[in-house]
Amino acid sequence: MIKTTVNTSSGSTAPTGDEVYDVAVIGAGAAGLSAALLLGRARRRVVVIDAGEPRNAPAAHMHGFLSRDGLPPATLLDLGQAEIAHYGVDVIRGRVEHVEPGYGVRLEGGPVLRVRRLLVATGLRDELPDIPGVRERWGRDLLHCPYCHAYEVRDQPLAVLGTHPGAVHQALLLRQWSDDVVLLPHTLDLTAQDREQLKARGLYLIEGEIKQLVVDDDRLRGIELADGRVVPRTAAFLFPRPVPHDELLTRLGCDKDDAGWVVTDRTGRTSVAGVWAVGNVADARAQVVAAAGMGSTAGFAINTDLLDEDVDRAVEQHRHAAAATR
Ligand SMILES: Cc1cc2nc3c(=O)[nH]c(=O)nc-3n(C[C@H](O)[C@H](O)[C@H](O)COP(=O)(O)OP(=O)(O)OC[C@H]3O[C@@H](n4cnc5c(N)ncnc54)[C@H](O)[C@@H]3O)c2cc1C
Numbered sequence: 001m002i003k004t005t006v007n008t009s010s011g012s013t014a015p016t017g018d019e020v021y022d023v024a025v026i027g028a029g030a031a032g033l034s035a036a037l038l039l040g041r042a043r044r045r046v047v048v049i050d051a052g053e054p055r056n057a058p059a060a061h062m063h064g065f066l067s068r069d070g071l072p073p074a075t076l077l078d079l080g081q082a083e084i085a086h087y088g089v090d091v092i093r094g095r096v097e098h099v100e101p102g103y104g105v106r107l108e109g110g111p112v113l114r115v116r117r118l119l120v121a122t123g124l125r126d127e128l129p130d131i132p133g134v135r136e137r138w139g140r141d142l143l144h145c146p147y148c149h150a151y152e153v154r155d156q157p158l159a160v161l162g163t164h165p166g167a168v169h170q171a172l173l174l175r176q177w178s179d180d181v182v183l184l185p186h187t188l189d190l191t192a193q194d195r196e197q198l199k200a201r202g203l204y205l206i207e208g209e210i211k212q213l214v215v216d217d218d219r220l221r222g223i224e225l226a227d228g229r230v231v232p233r234t235a236a237f238l239f240p241r242p243v244p245h246d247e248l249l250t251r252l253g254c255d256k257d258d259a260g261w262v263v264t265d266r267t268g269r270t271s272v273a274g275v276w277a278v279g280n281v282a283d284a285r286a287q288v289v290a291a292a293g294m295g296s297t298a299g300f301a302i303n304t305d306l307l308d309e310d311v312d313r314a315v316e317q318h319r320h321a322a323a324a325t326r
Pocket of ligand 1: 026027028029030031032049050051052053054055056057058059061062063064065094095096097121122123124126138139145148149245278279280281286287288289291
């Protein structure tokens with residue numbers, strides 16, 4: 001269990017559940033932190049709850065984020081946390097267990113926080129194939145996103161593991177970074193069109209079931225097949241199955257699409273009033289910069305939604321006061 005710790009950057013005491021926050025942000029990756037930054041700067045009372053397990057934690061460097069290219073992923077999040085602290089956002093290290101309708105946010109082993117709006121930015125989990133070595137090398141020299149990491153292994157002997165139908169496209173794409181790319185179809189059935197495209201693009205095919213990744217001196221050396229052959233490679237790619245951390249949204253009754261992903265509008269608003277979902281929990285393809293953009297857009301929309309409610313309340317109170325003086 002993750003120990004719940006509280007950093008009330010506003011200088012207030014630890015949340016007891018008595019205060020009503022304007023917004024609870026669940027998940028402090030790029031998506032959640034960006035929303036919290038915008039909302040903190042809008043002087044909203046915001047609490048961020050984070051379990052501390054961002055998706056890209058296994059990677060040493062993060063690429064493709066303008067002005068932050070090559071930064072360790074944890075450094076980006078540390079910088080973000082320092083920025084939101086400056087605007088009085090409370091940060092709780094812990095896991096949200098459940099969200100009650102009307103928004104009571106229940107923390108594992110902690111209080112129930114009352115909130116007016118909810119932003120879920122809980123990311124996703126990459127489901128990896130059960131091949132020895134895959135889990136250990138993940139995010140190091142076993143990679144998934146050419147846009148994030150292929151430049152760093154350009155011109156090297158690369159492999160694509162055929163553990164998902166997306167592997168063919170991944171191999172065709174990777175050819176942009178190296179002229180020595182081998183696709184190991186493993187258990188994948190390739191169509192005649194796949195084979196023609198791969199050949200035309202100058203890719204190599206090596207059939208046979210993959211047994212394990214060969215690692216020596218903490219570096220990938222190759223891919224071993226069940227028949228004992230070893231294909232020497234210095235980096236490999238595979239396409240994991242993305243599984244969104246959307247249990248909280250599912251239990252709240254948020255609509256999903258045919259592929260099982262929570263449906264949102266362009267601001268991240270779900271079908272349940274007052275609930276937004278951004279980043280990888282809503283879109284598996286969102287890279288860090290896109291997740292940050294989604295968070296910022298949702299923060300803007302949530303503040304507008306709160307403003308509408310604040311104005312309605314103010315008008316009601318104003319009318320009551322005016323009636324009382326008549
Ligand atoms: C190995 C690897 C390398 C990558 N490299 C790059 C790269 O170089 N460049 C790039 O742009 N993208 C990269 N990505 C993609 C990147 O990880 C995602 O784009 C990014 O993490 C999405 O941000 P997010 O805020 O949606 O989710 P996350 O960063 O995953 O953050 C979600 C947070 O929510 C927390 N959480 C989940 N459930 C709960 C709960 N119930 N209660 C409280 N907290 C909870 C998690 O612990 C986590 O801290 C990489 C991905 C992987 C797997």
